[in-house]
Amino acid sequence: MDLSAFVPAFDEQVDNILFWLTDHAAFFFDGARVVLEGFYNGVLWLLNLPPFYVVAILAGLVAWRSVNLSFGIGTAIALACCAVMGLWPETMSTLALVIAASVIALAMSLPLGVLAGLMPRLERFLAPALDLIQTMPPYIYLLPSIALLGYGPATALVATVIVAMPPAIRLTSLGIRMTPNEFIELGEALGTNRVQAFFKIRLPFAVPSIMAGVNQSLMMAFGMVVIAGIVGSGGLGETIYGAIRTLNIARSIDASIAIVVLTMILDRMTQSMASSRQKMGE
Amino acid sequence: MTHKETAEVLIDCQSVWKVFGKRSAEAIKAITERGLGKQDVLKQYGCVIGVSNASLQVSRGEIFCIMGLSGSGKSTLIRLLNRLIEPSLGKVLVKGRDIGAMDAAALREIRARHIGMVFQSVALLPQRNVLENAAFGLEVQGVPRDQRNRTAEAALDKVGLSDWKLRYPSELSGGMQQRVGLARALASDPEIILMDEPFSALDPLIRRQLQDEFRQLTKELGKSAVFITHDLDEAIRIGDRIAIMKDGVIIQVGTAEEIVMNPADQYVADFVAGISRLHLVKAHSVMVPPGGWQGATQDLPRCSPEADIDALIGLIADTGSDAIRVEDDGNLVGIVTIRNLLSGVRGEPQARAA
Numbered sequence: 001m002d003l004s005a006f007v008p009a010f011d012e013q014v015d016n017i018l019f020w021l022t023d024h025a026a027f028f029f030d031g032a033r034v035v036l037e038g039f040y041n042g043v044l045w046l047l048n049l050p051p052f053y054v055v056a057i058l059a060g061l062v063a064w065r066s067v068n069l070s071f072g073i074g075t076a077i078a079l080a081c082c083a084v085m086g087l088w089p090e091t092m093s094t095l096a097l098v099i100a101a102s103v104i105a106l107a108m109s110l111p112l113g114v115l116a117g118l119m120p121r122l123e124r125f126l127a128p129a130l131d132l133i134q135t136m137p138p139y140i141y142l143l144p145s146i147a148l149l150g151y152g153p154a155t156a157l158v159a160t161v162i163v164a165m166p167p168a169i170r171l172t173s174l175g176i177r178m179t180p181n182e183f184i185e186l187g188e189a190l191g192t193n194r195v196q197a198f199f200k201i202r203l204p205f206a207v208p209s210i211m212a213g214v215n216q217s218l219m220m221a222f223g224m225v226v227i228a229g230i231v232g233s234g235g236l237g238e239t240i241y242g243a244i245r246t247l248n249i250a251r252s253i254d255a256s257i258a259i260v261v262l263t264m265i266l267d268r269m270t271q272s273m274a275s276s277r278q279k280m281g282e
Numbered sequence: 283m284t285h286k287e288t289a290e291v292l293i294d295c296q297s298v299w300k301v302f303g304k305r306s307a308e309a310i311k312a313i314t315e316r317g318l319g320k321q322d323v324l325k326q327y328g329c330v331i332g333v334s335n336a337s338l339q340v341s342r343g344e345i346f347c348i349m350g351l352s353g354s355g356k357s358t359l360i361r362l363l364n365r366l367i368e369p370s371l372g373k374v375l376v377k378g379r380d381i382g383a384m385d386a387a388a389l390r391e392i393r394a395r396h397i398g399m400v401f402q403s404v405a406l407l408p409q410r411n412v413l414e415n416a417a418f419g420l421e422v423q424g425v426p427r428d429q430r431n432r433t434a435e436a437a438l439d440k441v442g443l444s445d446w447k448l449r450y451p452s453e454l455s456g457g458m459q460q461r462v463g464l465a466r467a468l469a470s471d472p473e474i475i476l477m478d479e480p481f482s483a484l485d486p487l488i489r490r491q492l493q494d495e496f497r498q499l500t501k502e503l504g505k506s507a508v509f510i511t512h513d514l515d516e517a518i519r520i521g522d523r524i525a526i527m528k529d530g531v532i533i534q535v536g537t538a539e540e541i542v543m544n545p546a547d548q549y550v551a552d553f554v555a556g557i558s559r560l561h562l563v564k565a566h567s568v569m570v571p572p573g574g575w576q577g578a579t580q581d582l583p584r585c586s587p588e589a590d591i592d593a594l595i596g597l598i599a600d601t602g603s604d605a606i607r608v609e610d611d612g613n614l615v616g617i618v619t620i621r622n623l624l625s626g627v628r629g630e631p632q633a634r635a636a
Contacts, residue, residue, distance in 0.1 A: 186399075186401065189393055190394060191395075200407075200422070201407070
């Protein structure tokens with residue numbers, strides 16, 4: 001077989017599959033797009049409901065309760081800075097995208113991780129798939145989604161969900177598998193049934209690891225929403241992308257600062273949730 | 283001893299085997315049909331014999347100790363008694379019911395209500411406080427919160443931890459943690475408590491204290507216990523009867539006195555060599571028939587056949603007499619001389635010394 005003929009033939013098949021999907025499964029992808037954008041718009045609407053200072057103060061209070069006072073004050077000031085830089089709508093739209101993507105990703109990956117933790121066979125099957133997802137450059141996920149879902153937040157959402165899922169699945173599964181053996185034996189000796197053994201023994205031991213997975217998922221989602229600016233995600237990602245194209249360096253730095261602020265706030269908050277659970281477990 | 287024979291047998295373990303390994307079914311067949319030994323089983327089938335042909339009976343109210351060094355199969359044996367480990371061959375009857383034939387629900391029921399277990403690692407759930415840990419067994423059984431907390435509080439009272447209810451396991455010392463483990467087992471009010479080396483990780487002083495408390499509590503509550511230990515002193519302090527295990531085989535079963543006075547083989551003899559006889563050997567084991575004493579017996583100090591050598595030595599030292607008159611219900615049954623006492627201290631029964 002002529003090797004030079006192979007590549008065009010392969011590409012043509014890929015195109016054909018995508019065309020076939022857009023022709024025959026359009027109702028499905030249109031439906032998916034409506035649902036995803038609806039979810040994203042709902043979150044965004046909620047975030048935009050109060051004025052920026054209310055959001056900043058509320059976030060500061062949560063940060064105070066979950067971390068400490070100085071972090072709480074820092075959080076409020078940093079968020080206010082985002083508004084002062086004139087990036088409040090973009091910041092909220094990025095936050096909405098991250099929240100929507102993380103919720104969808106966790107809703108799928110936590111149950112999957114639990115199942116993988118309980119069933120070594122599923123784990124063996126999942127591991128190479130997760131490896132593949134994590135080693136591919138994240139841009140890859142934008143392309144098929146843009147072909148099927150079109151330009152806009154739905155595509156950004158799908159690509160972000162794909163990237164955010166692996167760490168949560170892995171760490172949830174790990175946490176479930178790491179139950180100390182003596183406690184599994186204790187459960188058996190006390191006559192627990194399977195449901196009790198899971199919820200009263202395995203799950204409490206897995207919580208710190210699961211929370212670490214949630215934290216990692218959020219961080220992956222932040223990384224991806226910036227990249228997703230290319231496909232019209234809106235928000236800070238698109239601001240940065242646009243600023244780079246017009247060489248507006250100052251603007252791109254403003255937007256980067258806003259992203260760092262959001263990332264740090266959510267990272268510290270979820271981390272402290274994970275470690276406060278862990279402290280009890282020591 | 284007669285009352286024990288009539289007491290109800292709660293655990294009846296009949297010729298139980300446990301062989302570990304992928305080819306355990308073939309191995310067990312070879313053992314029973316061809317009498318294959320431990321080494322050959324390992325060589326030919328790659329299987330390890332955990333417990334080999336073990337039989338034992340535990341009566342109501344009895345504390346039964348299983349003593350053996352690590353790798354002797356004692357931890358495997360105790361897990362066969364509540365089927366945490368499935369036997370390869372043989373039967374275990376708990377309260378007359380074959381637990382090997384039970385379905386999952388019946389097995390859960392008997393583990394939850396009739397067989398408590400205490401582990402060497404204690405296994406207190408770190409996310410729960412002491413009270414919640416003590417009530418965990420009842421929680422699993424679906425007992426309402428108020429009721430299970432009351433029962434767990436009562437159990438914590440019994441082990442002397444009522445002031446620590448709201449603390450977390452990490453705040454407790456090792457000895458206290460093990461008391462919580464015991465309270466958790468007692469809270470379900472089981473007839474049988476399996477103790478898997480519960481005190482082995484504790485320091486010697488605390489260990490002795492817990493041993494005494496455990497024996498007293500078990501007797502007070504009328505529980506039966508199977509107690510695993512690698513420490514013969516502990517077995518003697520706690521056990522009504524002791525089984526000595528080596529390489530998965532129960533070598534000897536008997537009271538502490540029987541084992542010390544008549545070791546079944548050299549292994550047991552070496553083991554008991556260092557044990558003090560003072561409190562173990564009783565007058566009836568060292569006495570000689572009354573005819574063996576030349577002098578008058580009426581004026582000799584008196585003791586019962588169950589008096590131990592320590593008490594007899596005290597009696598001789600206090601009275602200055604050369605012999606003691608052993609009486610059962612006021613009748614003269616034997617005489618213990620100073621010579622008899624001395625051989626008793628060395629662990630020689632009178633039959634052999636005479």
